[in-house]
Amino acid sequence: MIFNNSNPFDTIQQIAGGYCLARCLHAIADFGVADVLNGEPKTAEEVASATQTNPGALRRAVRLLSAYGIFEINDNKISHTPASQLLRKDHPQSMRGFTRMFSLPINWKAYEDFNEAIRTGEPNVEKVYTGGFWKYFGDHKQESAIFNEAMADKANAQLYGIMSSYDFSNFKTIGDIGGGRGHLLQAVLHSTSGAQGVLFDLPHVIEDARKMASDRLTLQAGDFFKDSLPACDAYLVMEIIHDWPDAESIDILRAIRKSAPPQAKLLLIESIIPDSPDPDWSKMLDIHMLTLLGGKQRTTKEFEALLTEAGFALTQEIDCQVGISILEASVV
Ligand SMILES: C[S@@+](CC[C@H](N)C(=O)[O-])C[C@H]1O[C@@H](n2cnc3c(N)ncnc32)[C@H](O)[C@@H]1O
Structure with a gap:
């Protein structure tokens, strides 16, 4: 949000009512407005007709978003900005x-x-x-x-x-624990010549990821609290630990530790809470974790304490410069 810091009244007003900005963005994404524009400026009436929405209401939502750099309105026509382009399905x-x-x-x-x-x-x-x-x-x-x-x-x-910050080429087997549809694992396998990958996630997610299976990528459905994990040289664990309170986080890390060969590397990939008091996405994500899952974003020291408790030692912290860091750990 854009604040006038010299006006405390405005700061409170903008934040107190700020959810309407988020709701406009959600609705515009749901209705596929960015796809309808298709690179060409259009009137609110044209966009509303293609998205079956009310032209006046649509224009007002876009006017609010455009104040924050999402779409532009010129000569009564709506056009794309770099931020609104990111709402396109095909971007x-x-x-x-x-x-x-x-x-x-x-x-x-x-x-x-x-x-x-x-x-x-x-x-x-x-x-x-x-x-x-x-x-x-x-x-x-x-x-x-x-x-x-x-x-x-x-x-x-x-x-x-992530790919430009870490050398994955020495690993022969790479597990992605809670890897979703396997987007990270696929990119990592692509960067190595012969590594094999194992995507581990809950059964309904593995079902959704079935197209990812290949001669180099195996799918394994399971629950990391109950089922044994694959033995791998490297474990990718991206935005998993932030979903859980400390006790469950240690259980997940211990489950990995149990399956990990002695030379294995664990790569926690997370948004780290910075020391700076400035706005940072990790601080907002932290509140989502509190509300939705009982998890939390952590400082490096807090991650290190969990790793130590689970039998790992933090060996490197790499800031990937995209709002996320890799915490590399070795088996103790
Ligand atoms: C926040 S998402 C992260 C997905 C992916 N690692 C990424 O960063 O894009 C958390 C993932 O953990 C998986 N998950 C949650 N509970 C799990 C469990 N008990 N066992 C295995 N996977 C689980 C979810 O299905 C989801 O794919």
Whole structure:
């Protein structure tokens, strides 16, 4: 959001009502407005007719978003900006699925009673859906597809930074634990000549990822709290630990430790809470973790403590310069 820091009244006003900005973005992504523009400026009437929306309401939502650099309105025509292009389904760095995930009923409803999360320190999601977040996606195929697409979207935006920050070429077998549709694992396998990959995730996610299977990529459905994990030289664990409280995080790391050969490397890939007091996506993600999952974003020191507890030693921290870092650890 754009704040006038010299005006505290405006700061409070903008943040207190700020969810309407997010809701406009969600709706515009749901209705596929960015795809309809197709590189060509169009009037709100033309876009509304193609998306079966109300032209006046659509124009007002786009006017608000354009104040933040998402679309432009000139001569009564709506056109793309670099940010609005990211809402296109066919953009190579598309963030449409990621945007739509934030408007899924489970996310939105969990925030209805947010004060309770602050009062208790516990997530609200159990009240919204018995069994919680992952059970919800296991039971709702369409929503699960949006969630998995969202994970691929956000990872695609980060892949370049990850791939250019770490040399994966020495590994022969690489496991991606909770790897979603396998977007990261595929990119890593592509960068190595002969490594084999194992994608491990819950059964409904592995079902969604079935097209990824190849002679180099094996799919393994399971639960990292119950089932044994594959033996690999390297374990990719991207944005998994942030989903869980400390006790469960240690259980996941110990499960990896149990299957890991002595020379294995563990690569935690996470947004680290920085020392700086400035705005940072990790601080917002941290509140989503509190509300939806009972997890948290952590500082490097907090990750190191979990690793030590689970039998690993932190060997390197690499900032991939895309809002995410690799914490490399060895088996102790
Ligand atoms: C936040 S997503 C991260 C996906 C992927 N690693 C990425 O960063 O794009 C968390 C993943 O953990 C998986 N997951 C949750 N609980 C699990 C469990 N008990 N066993 C295995 N995978 C699980 C989810 O299905 C989901 O794919």
